[in-house]
Amino acid sequence: MRPFDYARPADVDEALSLVGDTPGARFLGGGTNLVDLLRRGVETADLLVDVSRLPLDEIEEAADGGLRVGAGVRNSDLAHHPLVRRRYPVLSRALLSGASGQLRAMATVGGNLHQRTRCPYFTDLDAPCNKRDRGAGCAARHGASRGLAVLGTSERCAATHPSDLAVALVALDARIELASRDGVREVSADGFHVLPGETPDIETVARRDELVTAVVLPSPPPGRGDYRKVRDRASYAFALVSVAAVLDVVDGDVASVRLGLGGVGTVPWRAHRAEAHLTGSPLSDERVAEAVALELADARTTPDNAFKVELARRTAVATLRRLATPSDSTAGAIA
Amino acid sequence: MPAPPPARPVTLTVNGRRTTASLEPRTSLLDALREQAGLTGTKKGCDQGACGACTVLVDGRRVLGCLTLAMQAEGCHVVTIEGVGPHHPLQDAVVHHDGLQCGFCTPGQVCSALGMLAEHRAGAPSLVTEDLAADAVPLTSAEIRERMSGNLCRCGAHNGLVAAVREVAESGSAR
Ligand SMILES: Cc1cc2nc3c(=O)[nH]c(=O)nc-3n(C[C@H](O)[C@H](O)[C@H](O)COP(=O)(O)OP(=O)(O)OC[C@H]3O[C@@H](n4cnc5c(N)ncnc54)[C@H](O)[C@@H]3O)c2cc1C
Ligand code: FES
Ligand code: FES
Numbered sequence: 001m002r003p004f005d006y007a008r009p010a011d012v013d014e015a016l017s018l019v020g021d022t023p024g025a026r027f028l029g030g031g032t033n034l035v036d037l038l039r040r041g042v043e044t045a046d047l048l049v050d051v052s053r054l055p056l057d058e059i060e061e062a063a064d065g066g067l068r069v070g071a072g073v074r075n076s077d078l079a080h081h082p083l084v085r086r087r088y089p090v091l092s093r094a095l096l097s098g099a100s101g102q103l104r105a106m107a108t109v110g111g112n113l114h115q116r117t118r119c120p121y122f123t124d125l126d127a128p129c130n131k132r133d134r135g136a137g138c139a140a141r142h143g144a145s146r147g148l149a150v151l152g153t154s155e156r157c158a159a160t161h162p163s164d165l166a167v168a169l170v171a172l173d174a175r176i177e178l179a180s181r182d183g184v185r186e187v188s189a190d191g192f193h194v195l196p197g198e199t200p201d202i203e204t205v206a207r208r209d210e211l212v213t214a215v216v217l218p219s220p221p222p223g224r225g226d227y228r229k230v231r232d233r234a235s236y237a238f239a240l241v242s243v244a245a246v247l248d249v250v251d252g253d254v255a256s257v258r259l260g261l262g263g264v265g266t267v268p269w270r271a272h273r274a275e276a277h278l279t280g281s282p283l284s285d286e287r288v289a290e291a292v293a294l295e296l297a298d299a300r301t302t303p304d305n306a307f308k309v310e311l312a313r314r315t316a317v318a319t320l321r322r323l324a325t326p327s328d329s330t331a332g333a334i335a
Numbered sequence: 336m337p338a339p340p341p342a343r344p345v346t347l348t349v350n351g352r353r354t355t356a357s358l359e360p361r362t363s364l365l366d367a368l369r370e371q372a373g374l375t376g377t378k379k380g381c382d383q384g385a386c387g388a389c390t391v392l393v394d395g396r397r398v399l400g401c402l403t404l405a406m407q408a409e410g411c412h413v414v415t416i417e418g419v420g421p422h423h424p425l426q427d428a429v430v431h432h433d434g435l436q437c438g439f440c441t442p443g444q445v446c447s448a449l450g451m452l453a454e455h456r457a458g459a460p461s462l463v464t465e466d467l468a469a470d471a472v473p474l475t476s477a478e479i480r481e482r483m484s485g486n487l488c489r490c491g492a493h494n495g496l497v498a499a500v501r502e503v504a505e506s507g508s509a510r
Contacts, residue, residue, distance in 0.1 A: 003339035006360035006406045028407075035363070035402045036383055048360070050407060080459040085467040096462040100485020101451055103384060105396045106403065235462070235484035 001039045005047045011054065012179065012213065018049045020181045020209045027051050027211055029111025030074070032103050037116060042123050042132060052108055056213055059083070065219030071110030071177075071212040075165065076101070078109060088217060090225030090244050094168035097229040100236050110212035112165045113176065113192065114204065118238055119159035120144060130156040131200040147240075150299040150308050152266040157200030158300070159266060161193060162238050166268035168227055169215065171244040171260035177214040178206055186216065193267035200266075221258055223248025228319045229262070230311060239263035241311045247283070247323040254278045259316065264296070264308050271295045274316070283324050288317045345409050349374065350418030356405075364408050365389045365400030368415055376416035376442045380487075387486035390443040390450070391415050397450025416442035424508040425449065425499065432502070434495035440488045448500045451482045452509045474504045 006028075009015040019025040024046030028034060031052075037043040056072035059081050067088075069078060078084055079095035095104065098112075121127040121139040128137035138157060140148055148158040169176075169189035176192050178185050192204050206212065225246035231237040242262035248255045257278045259271035274291035281287060292313040299309050342357045349372055356371040365382075368374045368391070380388030382401045389400035392414040420426050425445055428434070435441045455474055463481045464472050472478065479497050488496070503509045 001361050003359060003361055005340035006404060008406075008409075028404075030402075031404060031407060032384055032399070032402045035404060038361070039382070048404075052407070076454070076459070080454070080457070082468075085460060089467050092460070092467055093462065096460065100387065101454065101482055102387060102390055102397045102399045102447060102485045103402075105450070106398050235481055 002041065002044055004038070004045045006050065007047060008050045008053060012056070012211065015049050015051050015054060016179060016181050016209070016211060018047070019211070022047050025049055026208070027110070029072070029108035029114075030103075030106035031111075032099070032107050033111060033115040037123070040123055041125055042116075051110070051211060056110075062216070067217045069109055069215045069217065071108060071214055073109050074105055075099075075107040075109070075112060076104040079104065087220045088168075088172065088225065090171060090227050090246055091165070091168045091217075093227035094164040094229075094242075094244055097227060097239075097242070098164040109165070109215055112163055113169075113212060113215075114206075115163055116203070117159035118162045119147065122159060131159055131196070131203075134199060134201045144304070145302040146304040147238075148302065148305050149266040150264050150301050150305060151261075151269055151296065152195045153300050154196045154198070154200070154266075156198060157196035157266065159196070159200070160238075160263055161203075161265060161267050163268060164227070164229065164239065164242060164262060166193065167242055167260040167262035168244045169217075169260075170268045170270040171246060171258040172221065173218055173258075175216040175218075176212060177216060178210040179213045180207065180210045184213070189215070189268075190270045196266050221246045221248070222256060224323045225258075226319055226323055228315055230315055241308055241315050243312070243315045243319045245316070245319045245323060247320055249283060249324055252282050253280060254283050257320075259295075261295070261312060261316075264299075264312050273297075278320075283320060285317050285321060288320050289313050292316045345405055347372075347405065347408055347413055348411070349413045350415060351412075358405050360404065360406055362405045363401055364391070364393075364398075364403040364405045364413070367405035368400060368413070374415050374417050377446075378439055378442060380439070380443075385487075386440070386443075387447055388440050388443040390447040390486065392446055392450055395450070395453060397447050414446070416445060419445060419449065424506070425503045428499035428503050429496060432495040432498040433492065434499045435488075435492050436490035440486060440490075440492075444483070444486045444488070444496055447483060447486045448496075448503075449509060451479075452500070452504055455482070455504070474501065476501060479504075 026045040028048040056070035127139035149160045174189040229242040244260035246258040261269040274295040277291040378388040380386035
């Protein structure tokens with residue numbers, strides 16, 4: 001591993017200055033992604049500025065009924081928090097479905113949002129990868145494509161965004177607070193990650209010197225929520241497809257529905273088209289299938305990942321069916 | 336390229352003892368424990384966060400030594416398998432239930448299970464918990480399997496491990 005220096009700033013201002021002043025500096029959260037990528041030579045840094053000890057570890061109730069989650073809150077602490085479990089079960093479950101107990105105890109909210117893709121060519125230094133090395137080419141196009149995204153892809157990149165947390169956040173209309181020496185700004189979770197386009201190496205709207213300081217959750221949407229993740233093994237694996245859903249049915253009609261899709265997009269995918277198709281009508285499996293078909297109408301597939309279209313349909317149908325059946329005692333749970 | 340940052344003294348409290356070693360910033364907690372402190376009970380399986388063999392407790396939380404920089408643990412209390420044993424009730428239960436074969440994953444399994452049991456006592460749910468809002472979750476075999484999924488065992492000793500964890504959880508002797 002290429003050597004780097006390590007600093008533990010005393011406060012946010014010092015962290016912002018250190019990264020602002022040092023071109024090769026990077027923020028360090030739990031290290032579960034960055035330390036791995038540094039060791040493999042996929043990422044480089046001259047200085048790691050450890051922000052995991054800053055006082056960004058609070059979960060506070062906001063006046064509007066929402067929650068403000070510090071960027072240093074560990075994934076496990078957020079998932080286990082009583083208010084999150086009760087008011088935002090979709091978020092709790094999304095977190096609990098990610099990685100392992102050890103990794104969740106280390107990983108921070110800010111680091112989770114900035115985690116890099118698990119496309120095998122991204123970490124294979126012998127293979128070309130536009131995300132790692134702009135303009136180098138993409139080995140996945142004619143290689144192993146089973147895990148690739150089907151939505152939001154470009155000629156240059158079809159790598160999937162791996163975060164489960166982010167899929168729940170886009171469904172919940174969360175906002176992400178960014179701080180730099182220039183001040184503080186907020187962006188929507190839905191607009192935080194950017195499509196690969198011509199520059200797959202640019203993954204978010206955040207600049208290198210911008211620290212994620214908090215995730216702001218608006219008051220919970222009405223209805224019941226769940227996160228369902230389908231993968232190659234029952235636990236400790238990334239999603240092939242995942243669905244974050246919050247559904248409110250009033251008098252037999254869908255009053256509101258939020259849908260986020262994981263595993264299918266180059267970014268955490270908010271399924272606006274599907275939501276529009278479902279809202280105002282009675283819920284049925286057929287209707288959900290139509291909605292998912294609309295959402296995935298522009299899907300670009302390879303023979304190896306075309307299964308994700310059908311899998312997304314089935315997963316959405318199963319998730320919404322269960323949320324719509326209040327008598328089902330297992331609703332809200334993952335079987 | 337600029338000269339690499341020099342090694343500097345890092346003080347860790349490991350198994351209740353303060354130790355200071357001269358470390359480069361890139362040194363992982365796992366390497367510091369094994370190479371500097373001579374505590375080779377903690378194992379290096381994948382060095383990539385994928386197997387759990389390197390699990391230790393940092394301030395009571397289970398973490399992966401391979402993805403933690405030693406400097407990140409400065410000022411923290413680190414507990415390794417050497418600080419757990421040699422005859423912790425969970426270790427005896429693992430032996431009794433044949434929860435190991437080659438033993439390579441075992442230190443990580445034991446440390447992970449101790450961290451997991453503490454999470455469970457604090458009321459933490461898991462992905463297989465039906466009612467997320469419940470204050471207490473029964474620690475069934477399915478719960479143990481999900482909560483321990485971050486520890487792989489290439490020998491396939493999982494059934495014995497689950498039995499051992501369950502026995503110790505039920506007797507309350509794991510603290
Ligand atoms: C084996 C394995 C399995 C996994 N499985 C899953 C899974 O199923 N689902 C899932 O969602 N994730 C999974 N993960 C990924 C894991 O969730 C991420 O590694 C973790 O969330 C990253 O958080 P961190 O705090 O450790 O980030 P770090 O590794 O510290 O940092 C990651 C990136 O974020 C930047 N960063 C950190 N904090 C901030 C901040 N506050 N502001 C700005 N930038 C910041 C860093 O500079 C770096 O670029 C898995 C990881 C491993 C190793
Ligand atoms: S050695 Fe750390 S997880 Fe495998
Ligand atoms: S006992 Fe051999 S790896 Fe688990």
